Amino acid sequence: MSGSLETVALAGNPNAGKTTLFNALTGANQQVGNYAGVTVERKSGEFFTPHGHKLRLVDLPGCYDFDGDSVDQQIARKVLLGEIEGEPRPDVVVSVVDASNLERHLVLTLQVIETGVPVVVALNMVDMAEKAGLRLDPQKLSEELGVPVVPVQANAGKGIVELKQALRHPFPPVADTPWTHGPEGEIGERRRALVLRMCEVAARRPDGHTSTLSDKLDQWLLDPIFGWIAFVLTMLAIFWAIFSFAELPMGWIEDGQKWLANYVTGAMAEGDLRSLIVDGIIGGVGSVVVFLPQIVLLFLFIGLLESSGYMARAAFLMDGLMGKAGLSGKAFLPLFSSYACAIPGIMATRTIDSAKERLTTMFVAPWMSCSARLPVYLVLVPLLLSSESKLTQALVFFAIYVLGTVTALIVARILRGKLGPEEMPKHFMLELPPYRGPQWSYIFRHVAGRAWSFLYKAGTVIFAISVLLWAAQTYPKSGSDDPAEQLDHSVIGRVGHLTEPAVRPLGLDWRGGTAILTSFAAREVFVSTMTQLYHVEEADTDEETWKRLRTRLSEETWPDGRKMFTIPAVVSLLVFFIYALQCLPTSAVVARESGSWKWAAGQFAFMSVFAWVAAFVAYHIALLFF
Amino acid sequence: MPPEILLQTHLNCRTIAAMAHATAQELETDSLLSLSQAKVGCDFRIKFLNGPACDQLRKLGFCETLQVRKLADGRNLICSVCGTRLALSRELASQVMVAVA
Numbered sequence: 001m002s003g004s005l006e007t008v009a010l011a012g013n014p015n016a017g018k019t020t021l022f023n024a025l026t027g028a029n030q031q032v033g034n035y036a037g038v039t040v041e042r043k044s045g046e047f048f049t050p051h052g053h054k055l056r057l058v059d060l061p062g063c064y065d066f067d068g069d070s071v072d073q074q075i076a077r078k079v080l081l082g083e084i085e086g087e088p089r090p091d092v093v094v095s096v097v098d099a100s101n102l103e104r105h106l107v108l109t110l111q112v113i114e115t116g117v118p119v120v121v122a123l124n125m126v127d128m129a130e131k132a133g134l135r136l137d138p139q140k141l142s143e144e145l146g147v148p149v150v151p152v153q154a155n156a157g158k159g160i161v162e163l164k165q166a167l168r169h170p171f172p173p174v175a176d177t178p179w180t181h182g183p184e185g186e187i188g189e190r191r192r193a194l195v196l197r198m199c200e201v202a203a204r205r206p207d208g209h210t211s212t213l214s215d216k217l218d219q220w221l222l223d224p225i226f227g228w229i230a231f232v233l234t235m236l237a238i239f240w241a242i243f244s245f246a247e248l249p250m251g252w253i254e255d256g257q258k259w260l261a262n263y264v265t266g267a268m269a270e271g272d273l274r275s276l277i278v279d280g281i282i283g284g285v286g287s288v289v290v291f292l293p294q295i296v297l298l299f300l301f302i303g304l305l306e307s308s309g310y311m312a313r314a315a316f317l318m319d320g321l322m323g324k325a326g327l328s329g330k331a332f333l334p335l336f337s338s339y340a341c342a343i344p345g346i347m348a349t350r351t352i353d354s355a356k357e358r359l360t361t362m363f364v365a366p367w368m369s370c371s372a373r374l375p376v377y378l379v380l381v382p383l384l385l386s387s388e389s390k391l392t393q394a395l396v397f398f399a400i401y402v403l404g405t406v407t408a409l410i411v412a413r414i415l416r417g418k419l420g421p422e423e424m425p426k427h428f429m430l431e432l433p434p435y436r437g438p439q440w441s442y443i444f445r446h447v448a449g450r451a452w453s454f455l456y457k458a459g460t461v462i463f464a465i466s467v468l469l470w471a472a473q474t475y476p477k478s479g480s481d482d483p484a485e486q487l488d489h490s491v492i493g494r495v496g497h498l499t500e501p502a503v504r505p506l507g508l509d510w511r512g513g514t515a516i517l518t519s520f521a522a523r524e525v526f527v528s529t530m531t532q533l534y535h536v537e538e539a540d541t542d543e544e545t546w547k548r549l550r551t552r553l554s555e556e557t558w559p560d561g562r563k564m565f566t567i568p569a570v571v572s573l574l575v576f577f578i579y580a581l582q583c584l585p586t587s588a589v590v591a592r593e594s595g596s597w598k599w600a601a602g603q604f605a606f607m608s609v610f611a612w613v614a615a616f617v618a619y620h621i622a623l624l625f626f
Numbered sequence: 627m628p629p630e631i632l633l634q635t636h637l638n639c640r641t642i643a644a645m646a647h648a649t650a651q652e653l654e655t656d657s658l659l660s661l662s663q664a665k666v667g668c669d670f671r672i673k674f675l676n677g678p679a680c681d682q683l684r685k686l687g688f689c690e691t692l693q694v695r696k697l698a699d700g701r702n703l704i705c706s707v708c709g710t711r712l713a714l715s716r717e718l719a720s721q722v723m724v725a726v727a
Contacts, residue, residue: 101710192684215711319713
């Protein structure tokens with residue numbers, strides 16, 4: 001990105017359609033990073049004006065005003081004042097406002113104008129405003145504000161050319177700010193009075209409230225009884241769909257993996273290098289990549305819930321339940337996002353006003369079973385079930401997710417009590433955006449980003465671990481043709497034996513311990529480690545391969561002939577994976593967001609010990625029944 | 627009429643007017659109700675905000691003279707103000723004083 005380009009900043013309230021406008025202006029030409037020193041996402045891109053002039057676009061964090069001291073507000077204000085290191089002061093600001101909600105959104109526009117930067121107002125969602133019966137007068141609004149006002153409908157690409165026209169040279173002059181004259185303490189009141197006066201002349205509302213489709217839907221979806229039924233059914237449907245729809249693409253990936261392994265086997269002479277490529281790399285990385293369809297589907301559904309407006313309703317419904325855990329409904333979104341990945345979930349805690357509630361939410365977020373645990377569950381759950389119906393699997397998975405969630409809420413309640421009461425009472429308030437059709441471009445971009453980061457992880461961390469594992473299993477050579485003897489003699493065999501005292505009480509041997517150990521870098525590695533440690537040979541069909549793997553695990557015995565992978569042992573493994581924090585990037589994000597490595601280290605230690613104790617208890621309880 | 631009597635009469639009139647104004651204000655306040663007490667499905671006009679969360683409420687769009695409609699009641703209630711649906715706790719809603727529109 002060229003540093004000499006003139007910069008346009010996008011400012012606006014949450015739910016003003018800033019992201020949609022950003023995508024409409026830049027298309028796929030965008031970069032995502034963080035502002036220096038903080039974990040606030042910084043999106044930038046480039047676009048051309050109709051005259052061919054190239055401009056750089058920076059998306060500021062959404063906020064209602066610049067007066068507060070939240071991280072988002074500080075970053076937005078500092079960028080506009082040119083106080084962020086490595087971030088040039090914008091040459092012009094596009095203030096994005098929701099046309100149907102000008103009474104709220106124009107307050108921020110006035111504050112943007114006060115920073116002394118040229119401003120263009122993008123009057124977004126004009127279609128929604130007109131449907132609601134508002135009589136908009138962009139010309140009048142422009143005269144009142146002293147800056148150009150361009151009506152746009154970002155989700156349909158309308159008004160984008162006109163907006164780009166307004167950003168041509170010369171940029172509009174800096175507007176006067178007569179409302180700033182007067183006592184400093186009353187400036188907020190003067191801004192609000194001016195906004196109300198402007199709305200009276202430029203955005204007149206119809207008398208009386210007109211009931212919208214969103215109102216009608218909310219009557220049902222926020223109903224204390226029907227709303228909950230709809231919520232639970234939605235969640236169940238999502239889990240069922242993930243396991244049903246992913247089956248076909250998973251088969252394709254497995255077929256591709258097999259074809260590649262056969263091709264390499266046929267093309268290369270037998271030896272360590274071929275074994276490394278076929279068994280280590282293709283087998284190890286492939287066994288993780290196969291779960292990509294499920295991860296894509298999970299993010300797709302979360303994106304659909306967010307962009308349709310239902311996520312806010314879920315937070316509203318959950319407020320009562322969250323209250324029992326000492327949290328507010330606002331903690332629901334970060335926790336729900338953590339089902340996909342704890343990292344964005346923990347970053348989403350920034351929307352929580354209370355610092356104590358935020359810390360508590362961050363602490364328990366990794367207990368929402370994230371997508372990285374899916375591969376582990378998918379290997380272990382079939383071992384528990386004699387029936388393989390999709391519904392039974394979905395119910396078991398639902399129970400796994402419920403167990404993690406309920407534990408998280410109980411621990412949150414205890415922790416929140418330990419942190420003490422709030423200095424200032426915090427109240428629940430939440431904007432319920434209108435229901436909208438899915439914004440497919442946003443969803444696909446979001447899903448593609450997540451899929452790519454998963455593949456990147458598979459191609460780097462998991463690739464490296466697969467190679468290391470292969471080497472650790474292959475060397476030193478025992479000289480025997482018996483694979484079991486070779487494994488015992490290898491580095492991994494020796495290290496793995498050291499873990500046995502810790503995992504034996506959980507009903508596992510050293511191989512289970514080794515798989516747990518390697519999965520501390522990334523949970524997904526568990527599957528590839530198990531595949532390599534148990535040397536399951538590929539069959540002609542996927543079903544046969546899975547059957548062999550399950551057979552292999554179910555037939556595995558202790559030296560005294562007892563079965564190893566009994567139901568209690570599988571349950572203890574599952575419980576361990578539900579509770580263990582086996583993700584170093586998550587710990588790094590917790591440390592940055594909480595501003596304390598102690599908090600992150602404490603969380604890691606607590607969760608590891610808790611996971612072991614819970615697995616131990618689960619194993620011994622299960623022994624009573626099976 | 628001597629000037630001091632005129633002045634005294636004028637002051638009396640001003641006092642009576644001020645008292646009448648205060649009484650009228652009290653009566654108006656008595657006729658107000660908080661958003662948490664308001665009836666679901668009715669339109670109201672915000673008269674004033676009264677409580678520690680005033681600034682928070684103003685940022686959300688609860689400003690004097692604006693129209694608000696209560697859409698649902700409960701632990702958290704839902705209302706529509708400036709075309710936006712907002713969910714807020716009963717404690718917050720009790721700080722928004724409204725009168726029938």
